[in-house]
Amino acid sequence: MRLTRRPLPRWTLPAALLAALGLAAWINEPIPGVTGREARAVAALPPAPAFRSGQRVLLLSPHPDDETLCCAGLLSQARAAGAQVYVTWITAGDGFEFDAALTERTLHPRGRALRELGERRVQEARAAARVLGVPADRQVFLGYPDGGLRALNGRNYARPYTSPRTGSSAVYLREAQTPGAPFTGQALDADLERVLRRVRPDMILIPAHEDFHPDHHTLTLIAQRLASRLGLTDRLRYWVVHGGLEWPLPKGLHTALPLVPPPLARALPWQRVPLSAGDQQVKAQAVNAYRTQTEVLGRFMRAFVRRNELLSPADQPGR
Template sequence: MRRGNGFGIVACWLVLTIAPALAQESKLEVGNGERLLVLAPHPDDESLSSAGLIQRVFAKGGSVRAVVVTSGDAYVDAVKMDTGKSRLSPADYLAFGEKRLDESRRAAQILGGSFLHLDLMGFSDGAIYAALVSHWRRNSPFRSRFTGFDHVPYRDSLDWGNAQDGKDLVGELVAIMKETQPTIISFPDVMEDDSDHAGLGMFALLAVHEWRAQTQNERSNPKMLAYLVHWPHWPKGSDWGIAQDWSNEPMHLPDNLPARGHRRVCLDLTQAEIAGKHDAIAQYLTQQRIMADFLASFVRSSECFTQLAPTNANRIETVIEHWQQARKAFNSHPLDRRKI
């Protein structure tokens, strides 16, 4: 997670948008023995979005797998603060990425200990969206201008040495879904105001579409929960400059987030789950130093999501069709993500 980069994503889900009436929130039900898969673009997004949900699934006898795709190694201001340097080298970015990956490991220990299956893929910061729109094939991988690598450089990561390309990322997510057989998937909303977040939202839809096409059984119809981390001036207090205690206030998705015909669902957290989320987020020291106000604003008495209906295959297929049509013009026209 880093501060939103101002893209104001509308992305492919424009095809699903309906009249912008305020969406009603309903209670998120978590059953016994759920298999939760959390997809996070950067270290800390898994906790900001889903720490309460993770704990609830464990409490009800379920299993959790969290996949963190990038190392978050290119947050320039945070690297400068961490190193005390004004001029940074590739080694500085790589060392910062290692720290962030380790922060996710420590947070996972708090949320689930050895029972939480954590996959750190180790992609470069910025690789997700780049792989989606212009580095789809293995022979044309994304090269980070910060670290200089076009493959995953972190030795302890799941994908060390692999090319940073879109086709392989989709394939890996599909393989994870086949292995995990999730009943719930928590993933970034494609409306996110951050390129890697929105990009991973699209990759999640592509992977679910492919998984369902390959399996065609009830186990490939998970409850799909799209979370939001980056949206202008949201949550309340996220840009106040000083961390506040919001733990007694519920989370609400922003009123100006298009409902797109989907449900909004919220999970009311217990005091123990709130405390667990607080403690997990406290592990991300590199982020606490530069945006403590933002992190604190997610420690609330509930977590909220936009719930898609995966059994309505036409919707996901329509999104993917529009995205594929848009991709054809990526090489010949500047990309305006608002029009995807």
């Protein structure tokens, strides 16, 4: 069936844009943060081990931009040390309706509008990866449904899931590893296992359980299950992007400030990844590659460009 786009009433789009600007202003409202005590606590964290030449580092990113927010400086350092860096994106980030409303100029984006957003975000991810020096042949897009990973890991493990946002029940991305793969947990497991067997990573960077976003902590479970099956559990390392209300603070670009542990995951055994001015510049450039996202969440995203990043060798305190 061919999808057609209904013309909107003349008042609709200005009203939508006003609402968007109001929400963006609320999201971007600067709030003081990072006390001297917190800064000293970050400085006291042990440094993460240095990368080595030839090391194979794989980052599993739930959505385009997560790899940059959590780990752009880390990935840049790994590449500079001679490590081989790979990034695999699980979804295309096609579930952000507010973003699509702005970019596609439609009040109620669905179907084609969100699939077009997914294709656009894939190209932004490629642009960010170029900034980080990740070669195209080490970039993989799987194309599973944004907002649907929990269903794929549960009731839709064997039965195809239909995304209420895109209307798709199979991978539609032209650049996906397996175009046409059904939206099932079985297909996602098979795709991810194919990546792990091909890359044979020495380090696998995934979200921690404590990351608030359902796609993030569901990916944790999936990756841990596959890593256990393949004998790779000791190679898992953890990061957080959605770490609690308003984190990180303050919003906006503050390169002189440290990134403090997220409230939802303070108890994890965090390691500090110090970032040089050059690392910060690379990270800021990669953030800016996500134009669809920075239009709405720019101050949130740029708040991750700090003096350090955070990495945990375990996803539970005391492990």
